[in-house]
Amino acid sequence: MNEIQELPQTRTHGLDFNYSLWGARTRISLHTVPWNSDYRDVVRFENPAALDDWLLNDSGPQITIQNATYARFGQPIALNIPFNVAQRYNYLRAFNPAQPIDGDVDRAFYYFIGAPEYVNPNTTRFMVQLDVFQTFGYGISFGNCYIERGHIGIANENQFNDFGREFLTIPEGLDVGGEYQIIDQWSTTLATARNVSADTNAYSIMVTSTVKLDVDPGTLSDPKLNSSDGSLLENLPNGAETYIFDTLNDFRAFLTAFSDKPWITQGVIRIAAIPSIDFYQMNTSPVTIAGVSMHSVNAGSLSNRKVQMATNWRNDVVLGHEGRYNHLKKFLVHPYSAIEMTAYTGTPLVIKPESWNDPHATVIEVPHFAEPGPRLLFYPYRYNAASPGVDPVTDAYGVFNDGGEFYDFATGIFNFPTFSLVNNGYMSFMASNAHGIAYQHSSADWSQQRAMQGNEVAAAQATAGIATSQGINQQGINAANQQANLANQTSVYRGAQNVLTGGLQAGMNGAVAGPAGMAAGVAMNAAGTAASVAIEANQRNQSTGIGNTLSAGVNRSQNELSGFTRDTNKTYGDFAAQGDYQNAIAGINAKVQDARLIQPTTSGQMGGDAFNLATYKWGYDLKLKMIQPSAMAANGEYWLRYGYAVNRFGKMPDSLQVMEKFTYWKVRETYITAAECPEMFKQAIRGIFEKGVTVWANPADIGTIDIGDNMPLGGVIL
Secondary structure (H helix, E strand, O other): OOOOOOOOOOOOOOOOOOOOEEOOOOEEEEEOOOOOOOOOEEEOOOOHHHHHHHHHHOOOOEEEOOOOEEOOOOOOEEEOOOHHHHOOOOEEEEEOOOOOOOOOOOOEEEEEEOOOEEEEOOEEEEOEEEOHHHHHHHHOEEOEEEEEEEOHHHHOOOOOHHHHOOOOOOOOOOOOOOOEEEEEEEEEEEEOOOOOOOHHHOEEEEEEEOEOOOOOOEOOOOEOOOEOOOEEEOOOOEOOEEEEEOOHHHHHHHHHHOOOOHHHHOOEEEEEEEEOHHHOOOOEEEEEEOOEEEEEEOEEOOOOEEEEOOOOHHHHOOOOHHHOOOOOHHHHOOOOEEEEEEOOOOOOEEEOHHHEOOOOOEEEEEEEOOOOOOEEEEEEOOEOOOOOOOOOEEOOOOOEEOOOOHHHOOEEEOOOOEEEEEEOHHHHHHHHOHHHHHHHHHHHHHHHHHHHHHHHHHHHHHHHHHHHHHHHHHHHHHHHHHHHHHHHHHHHHHHHHHHHHHHHHHHHHHHHHOHHHHHHHHHHHHHHHHHHHHHHHHHHHHHHHHHHHHHHHHHHHHHHHHHHHHHHHHHHHHHHHHHHHHHHHHHHHHHHHHHOOOOOEEEEEEEOOOHHHHHOOEEEEEEEEEEOHHHHHHHHHHHHHHOEEEEEEEEOOOOOOOEOOEEEEEEEEOOEEEOOOOHHHHHHHHHHHHHOEEEEOOHHHOOOOOOOOOOEOOOOOO
């Protein structure tokens, strides 16, 4: 190894000293450096003196050349260094202590050593290439450059402005894998049928009815039915009444209490399960009918509900194994992460975290329970909204427009389950025919009473007819007897007359015959007349008696026939009237009995979707999803090494460092505003940054440290 000879005190700089010509007395030292001529990695020392200190602190052979030597690119130079020694080194420093001359700058030149060539045991030929960056890089000033990629994207203190939308949504062109993995989940439960006893999980029942349920329903024998007055739930006109039962138990009590009042329940047109009305401040009036508690909904609107699912959730996400990538906030934007908002109704929302302009994962619930088409809507608060400084808008009706996607980006429960209740058809018939059946009973009673009274009248009339016939017949008999008596008296009078007349004649004759003869003649004539009168009287009496007997017998027979007819007609009439009455009653009873077999009817309807309510819950979940660990590692390690895609103009700091250990730069346009070097070296430095280069703070770290051990420096603004 050649010894270094000290230069004389007088500065003799030889012919010249520059990057291609080493003047006489130039001091050469060999070194081993971890960077090389492909400029993938460079080291940015604080200044050239720090570079020299680092090189000379562990230097290889040092020699001083006595003659000027050209160090042209592509041309070898020969140095008095043994080959076995020379091949250990890859870097060369040339410095001429005679420099600078007046107006020049004290400078060392640095070269990469190519493959050494053996010349003789004490001489080796070297191919050298000027290290442009270390030689001239400290005199370069960069302007506003278009940065394509680099660690400045990670170190930028503004990188998470607007939750990453300002800087972190630039596509990287990296594979993110085929599926997301759920790493966290937040849930809101509105109702469930699995534990209806828990107040927080209770659901309400909404009943829509054309019949008022909150008035006296009457009884089966005296039913009362009051048609709906209508309602204005959510200020929508509805001809039906709306009622709310707070809990399932209240509704079941209603079913029990009104099971025998089908004339009321038949007016129910819809029964639906809804979340508890306590959530949305529904305007209701509590009422109690038949011991059943319910709410009558008359008018008014429902209130939206604002639910904060998680507080500053982005700060709590652990990125990578043991938080290796926690400072890589780009993992918190799409497509590296996403939030699925689902109510498990087949309409999930895929939320890009950076577009959710809210730190707390806030959800707005919008209820609409009035007919038609009731639903419950959920949407992420201020999704795709502008900066947080723009306040949401609430209109005159209290509708909360958050300035974001609003209803255009929403999910919800769109098909509430509906139920039916059974109406007793028999009782409904009896109630609807209660007064008609009473009328039919009254009519049957009246028909029987009228028929029976008609029979009594007919019998009385027949009896009066018989009595009249008997009276008339008796009068005939009496008249016949009187006629016979009259005839007998007439006969007696005539007999006396004849006797008198005969006596006179006999007296006249007796005058001739004498008194004795006259007396005898008179006596004989009187006897004959009396006998004749008696015979006529007897004949008439017998004839009258026979006529009277015949008349009385005929009259009796006729009256007996009339009596039989009267009695049989009355008996038949009474039987028929009783039978007609029983038949009418039997007809009424038959209708009643048949009514027992009337098929029960239903009110409301079966339908809707009850699956979630029955098996899981009503509500919504937020699922934070991220790319799978393998894809996260692939992307994360790439970003740790090469930073983010930036694709915007920015100013590179003078130190070229924005990270603690190393900083990668890939520049599309490199503007150099000042340079103490020829133009070709400016272009070389421009090329270094435009092809991509990693600037290290400590050469010992190159290729040795964990690339994850490289945190951002403070105060970096892009």
